[in-house]
Amino acid sequence: MRDAITGLIGRYDQLGRYLDRSAIDRIDVYYSQAALRLAAVELINGRAASIVREASQRLWQEDPELILPGGNAYTTRRLAACLRDLDYFLRYASYALIADDVKILDERVLNGLDDTYKSLGVPTGPTVRGIALLGEVVVEQLRSSGLADASSLEAVVRPPFDHLCRGLASTNVRAR
Secondary structure, three states: OOOHHHHHHHHHHHHOOOOOHHHHHHHHHHHHOHHHHHHHHHHHHHHHHHHHHHHHHHHHHHOHHHHOOOOOOOOHHHHHHHHHHHHHHHHHHHHHHHHOOOHHHHHHHHOOHHHHHHHHOOOHHHHHHHHHHHHHHHHHHHHHOOOOOHHHHHHHHHHHHHHHHHHHHOOOOOOO
């Protein structure tokens, strides 16, 4: 896996250029946000189960048909698979968050996932909403800790979740 710094250096290396002011400014931003990124990942690592539980409860409240007979999260097996997937998305979002590189999500999660979900008949609409709710819960918990202002949290923490949502939203599959 790579991070924002290795990606930036790699681009300049391919061009055979020295780092210019723009590159140095990007590196400065990366390091200035390091404490917030580390705090966010520490929070995710320590509270992953409760974050997934809170996001899923919000999803069921918004769309209760998912857990009713005939819904895609009905039956213990399907519900467990849904919670497992939300945990999976949260874990990979934490990797992209610490690396400040959402391309990690393309290569590790999104490439081929929509085909898998289509073949299984998994609706991506509720999955996308669940991922967005994961991001909301993480931001809310960080905000309540007083670590950073709301705009900083949104700018630093949201991009991995938003990227996952955009990547899956383009292929919404209907529920069975």
